Amino acid sequence: MSQYWSQLVHSLTPYVPGEQPKVDNLIKLNTNENPYPPSPMVLAAINEQTNEKLRLYPDPNSDLLKQAIADYHGMQTDQVFVGNGSDEVLAHCFQGLLKQDAPLLYPDITYSFYPVYCGLYDIDYETIPLNDDFEIIAEDYQRDCGGIIFPNPNAPTGRLLPLDVIKQLLEMHPNRVVVVDEAYIDFGGESAIALVNEHPNLLVIQTLSKSRSLAGIRVGFAIGQAHLIEALERVKNSFNSYPIDRLALYGASASFADEEYFQDACQKIISTRETLVSAMSEMGFKVIPSAANFIFASHPNKDAEEIALALRERKIIVRYFNKPRIDQYLRITIGTDAENDALIAALKEIIG
Amino acid sequence: MSQYWSQLVHSLTPYVPGEQPKVDNLIKLNTNENPYPPSPMVLAAINEQTNEKLRLYPDPNSDLLKQAIADYHGMQTDQVFVGNGSDEVLAHCFQGLLKQDAPLLYPDITYSFYPVYCGLYDIDYETIPLNDDFEIIAEDYQRDCGGIIFPNPNAPTGRLLPLDVIKQLLEMHPNRVVVVDEAYIDFGGESAIALVNEHPNLLVIQTLSKSRSLAGIRVGFAIGQAHLIEALERVKNSFNSYPIDRLALYGASASFADEEYFQDACQKIISTRETLVSAMSEMGFKVIPSAANFIFASHPNKDAEEIALALRERKIIVRYFNKPRIDQYLRITIGTDAENDALIAALKEIIG
Numbered sequence: 001m002s003q004y005w006s007q008l009v010h011s012l013t014p015y016v017p018g019e020q021p022k023v024d025n026l027i028k029l030n031t032n033e034n035p036y037p038p039s040p041m042v043l044a045a046i047n048e049q050t051n052e053k054l055r056l057y058p059d060p061n062s063d064l065l066k067q068a069i070a071d072y073h074g075m076q077t078d079q080v081f082v083g084n085g086s087d088e089v090l091a092h093c094f095q096g097l098l099k100q101d102a103p104l105l106y107p108d109i110t111y112s113f114y115p116v117y118c119g120l121y122d123i124d125y126e127t128i129p130l131n132d133d134f135e136i137i138a139e140d141y142q143r144d145c146g147g148i149i150f151p152n153p154n155a156p157t158g159r160l161l162p163l164d165v166i167k168q169l170l171e172m173h174p175n176r177v178v179v180v181d182e183a184y185i186d187f188g189g190e191s192a193i194a195l196v197n198e199h200p201n202l203l204v205i206q207t208l209s210k211s212r213s214l215a216g217i218r219v220g221f222a223i224g225q226a227h228l229i230e231a232l233e234r235v236k237n238s239f240n241s242y243p244i245d246r247l248a249l250y251g252a253s254a255s256f257a258d259e260e261y262f263q264d265a266c267q268k269i270i271s272t273r274e275t276l277v278s279a280m281s282e283m284g285f286k287v288i289p290s291a292a293n294f295i296f297a298s299h300p301n302k303d304a305e306e307i308a309l310a311l312r313e314r315k316i317i318v319r320y321f322n323k324p325r326i327d328q329y330l331r332i333t334i335g336t337d338a339e340n341d342a343l344i345a346a347l348k349e350i351i352g
Numbered sequence: 353m354s355q356y357w358s359q360l361v362h363s364l365t366p367y368v369p370g371e372q373p374k375v376d377n378l379i380k381l382n383t384n385e386n387p388y389p390p391s392p393m394v395l396a397a398i399n400e401q402t403n404e405k406l407r408l409y410p411d412p413n414s415d416l417l418k419q420a421i422a423d424y425h426g427m428q429t430d431q432v433f434v435g436n437g438s439d440e441v442l443a444h445c446f447q448g449l450l451k452q453d454a455p456l457l458y459p460d461i462t463y464s465f466y467p468v469y470c471g472l473y474d475i476d477y478e479t480i481p482l483n484d485d486f487e488i489i490a491e492d493y494q495r496d497c498g499g500i501i502f503p504n505p506n507a508p509t510g511r512l513l514p515l516d517v518i519k520q521l522l523e524m525h526p527n528r529v530v531v532v533d534e535a536y537i538d539f540g541g542e543s544a545i546a547l548v549n550e551h552p553n554l555l556v557i558q559t560l561s562k563s564r565s566l567a568g569i570r571v572g573f574a575i576g577q578a579h580l581i582e583a584l585e586r587v588k589n590s591f592n593s594y595p596i597d598r599l600a601l602y603g604a605s606a607s608f609a610d611e612e613y614f615q616d617a618c619q620k621i622i623s624t625r626e627t628l629v630s631a632m633s634e635m636g637f638k639v640i641p642s643a644a645n646f647i648f649a650s651h652p653n654k655d656a657e658e659i660a661l662a663l664r665e666r667k668i669i670v671r672y673f674n675k676p677r678i679d680q681y682l683r684i685t686i687g688t689d690a691e692n693d694a695l696i697a698a699l700k701e702i703i704g
Contacts, residue, residue: 002579004529004553006451014589017412028408037404046599050398052389054568054603056380057561060369084436087592099358120590177356201356209409216406216598227354237366238472240439246568247398247599251406 008120015116018319027342029333030317032184032294034213036268036336038251039261042214045254046247058246060237065244068253069221073193079223081232082252084243086183086207086220089232091117093149093203096235097177097228099123100146107136109326111155111181130154134288134296136161138168149179153189156321156331158290160189170199177228179203184292186211186266187273193223200225210293211266212255219244219252269293273334279344283351288329298329302351310350316343360472367468370671379694381685382669384507384536384646386565388620388688390603391613394566397606398599410598412589417596420605421573425545431575433584434604436595438535438559438572441584443469445501445555448587449529449580451475452498459488461678463507463533482506486640486648488513490520501531505541508673508683510642512541522551529580531555536644538563538618539625545575552577562645563618564607571596571604621645625686631696635703640681650681654703662702668695 001010018031037043066080083089094117098104106114108127118125128140134157141148148169153160170178180192182204192204203224209215222232236243244252255262273295277287280297287297298304308320308330319331335343353362370383389395418432435441446469450456458466460479470477480492486509493500500521505512522530532544534556544556555576561567574584588595596604607614625647629639632649639649650656660672660682671683687695 002583003527004449004580005583006448008451009448009583009586012586012590014586015593016589017409017593020409020411022411031409033409034407036407038406042406043402046402047399050395050402054390054394055386055388055565057369057372057383057385057567058570059372059374084597085592085594087594091591096358096361097356099360116590120587175355213407215409215594218410218594218597228356231354231357231361234361234364234366235472237368238364238468239443240437241367241369242437242439242567242570245436245570245597245600248597 012119013116015113019317021317025315027316027335027339029335029339029343030319032210032292032333033215034210034265034269034293035334035339036213036265038213039255039258041254041258041261042251046251049246049250054246058242058244058249060241062244062249065219065249065253068256072256073223075193075196075223076226078226079196079229081222081229081236082244083220083236085209085218086181086205087113088243089205089220089222090181091120092232092235092239093179093205093222094118094123095121096231097203098147098149098179100176102144102146105141105143105145105148107150107154109134109154109157111151112321114149130157134159136165138165138172141169142172145173145176147177147179148173149181151181151183152192153184153291155184155292156294156319156326157288157296158184158292158294159288160291163190163192163195166192167195170195170202174201177201177203179205181205183207183210187293188270188291196223196225200227203228208252208255212262213265214252214255217248217251219248269334272337272340276332276334276340276344280347283347294331294333296329296331299351304328304330307347307350311346314346316346364471365468367465371669373669377667379668379687379691381687381691381695382671384562384685385567386562386617386621386645387686387691388565388617390565391607391610393606393610393613394603398603401598401602406598410594410596410601412593414596414601417571417601417605420608424608425575427545427548427575428578430578431548431581433574433581433588434596435572435588437561437570438533438557439465440595441557441572441574442533443472444584444587444591445531445557445574446470446475447473448583449555450499450501450531452528454496454498457493457495457497457500459502459506461486461506461509463503464673466501482509486511488517490517490524493521494524497525497528499529499531500525501533503533503535504544505536505643507536507644508646508671508678508681509640509648510536510644510646511640512643515542515544515547518544519547522547522554526553529553529555531557533557535559535562539645540622540643548575548577552579555580560604560607564614565617566604566607569600569603571600621686624689624692628684628686628692628696632699635699646683646685648681648683651703656680656682659699659702663698666698668698
């Protein structure tokens with residue numbers, strides 16, 4: 001606390017990201033990173049740009065990357081916004097689109113950065129409880145609101161919402177923006193980008209951090225009709241002209257050119273996930289059906305936090321949230337097959 | 353305009369950065385980039401990190417970089433804040449420290465992003481006119497205020513404010529934060545970092561974009577007492593957990609290890625600047641004394657915008673601001689000696 005702080009700062013409750021341990025001999029299944037390296041084409045593109053041109057500012061509009069994303073998803077470049085990780089894109093959405101004169105709605109169990117953004121931008125919100133199976137029920141959102149946001153698949157549950165339910169939400173609130181945060185969509189979901197051209201109130205957000213193995217270079221993007229993208233551009237250009245650096249710009253763009261590598265990595269993760277789900281179900285875990293690169297699971301006879309601590313003793317880190325309704329669950333990132341085998345062996349020891 | 357925008361978005365007037373032309377055969381003296389490449393140690397550090405670890409998030413606290421900056425400037429790490437370019441650092445300052453219940457003060461001629469931040473965060477401000485020689489006069493700031501910010505050297509004038517005047521401002525408003533934006537301090541000024549330990553209300557901001565030739569990787573930082581840094585950390589952790597990517601983190605840190613290269617590049621720019629100032633003075637230009645990597649100059653017989661257009665015809669881009677009091681000035685970045693010679697030859701032709 002300090003007399004010099006803005007009033008806002010006193011009331012902020014900052015987000016706490018998953019631990020980034022500085023030692024190397026851990027099996028790190030706590031922050032939903034991809035266990036496979038980025039495409040060699042990405043590393044080659046970055047190497048090529050590591051030169052004297054770093055003295056120059058990057059393109060403030062990141063046109064190369066917008067074009068790559070637009071081409072990949074069959075959209076126009078004015079339907080694409082890019083930012084320094086999808087967290088920055090989300091922040092601009094909250095400030096530029098979701099701050100309205102009625103409360104924002106999102107699920108009670110969801111990405112824990114959402115209430116932090118509401119605090120940062122003084123946005124009124126209401127949380128809508130998921131049902132007992134951790135599902136979003138469209139009818140529960142039939143109320144006055146300033147907008148809706150949810151991850152799909154949801155985090156930390158991993159559960160996927162089908163496109164027809166998203167369509168229902170879009171049609172329920174045609175004058176409000178619905179943001180679908182698709183950080184994990186490439187691990188088995190169907191993207192709502194397919195609905196953008198019909199729905200002026202839909203914004204879809206994705207990231208290169210998970211399915212494209214690029215958490216280290218911080219690139220996220222949004223796709224929506226041009227009038228929604230313009231709001232984000234106006235906020236971005238009032239905040240930071242050059243959020244995407246030269247190396248991230250070229251590396252991220254190259255990632256969209258290596259479709260085979262991308263599909264292969266996603267398929268391997270899906271397959272490892274199915275192995276893990278089977279093994280944990282056999283051990284008596286309740287596992288929420290996951291379309292993400294993580295699973296959310298609970299054991300009827302063993303406290304979740306205890307399991308997390310016991311895994312940590314075995315040098316395996318997973319994420320535990322000490323929060324209502326989910327304090328008996330663990331969120332476990334899907335690793336390589338070898339990491340998965342080590343995890344299964346450790347869980348067998350712990351559950352006994 | 354769109355019904356979906358937050359109210360704020362309708363009223364924003366975004367910042368317009370200097371042009372980043374996509375053709376290569378121009379002499380680009382419009383955005384104050386360094387004409388010399390970054391240190392080879394920076395490129396080596398980035399190359400070393402261009403590997404499979406890009407799949408992992410960077411350290412959210414950028415400890416390596418904070419340590420490098422703290423060591424370089426003889427400070428503690430909790431006195432250092434880092435961001436995705438100094439524009440992001442400035443944005444967090446406006447939101448977290450300069451938004452108060454009295455108006456922020458800054459010079460009428462200054463970095464044109466300041467009013468944009470005020471618009472973004474709904475901050476009341478008053479501009480204080482520079483005197484006729486474009487100098488900041490401390491006594492003019494003797495009034496009720498919520499804080500003070502100015503670049504030193506000032507932009508776009510290049511004029512340096514001595515530390516004793518900064519001290520006067522700090523003592524005049526001990527309960528308000530004074531932000532000294534030192535983007536250009538390494539080209540001949542004395543940093544106010546020397547005053548930080550005595551003044552709890554001083555925050556100094558610097559960037560690696562100019563003197564360290566790293567505009568392409570987007571790193572800026574702030575130095576102040578720990579209670580001011582904490583405000584910035586709280587805002588940052590409510591906005592984006594990982595603003596600095598892996599490559600920028602290692603590249604920026606390496607830059608502080610190559611002091612000889614850094615000093616040499618700065619000295620070359622200062623020497624080229626003095627050559628340019630002499631040559632332009634001989635041509636009849638009025639040149640504001642500059643401690644930056646650019647000069648601000650006006651010619652009594654030739655319209656500034658016309659000169660800019662005539663330079664552009666000769667493939668030289670400089671910056672012209674169509675604004676009160678400075679619409680007869682050009683801001684010209686210091687290039688290499690060869691670029692400088694070409695500029696001087698072109699100006700001689702144009703002025704006749």
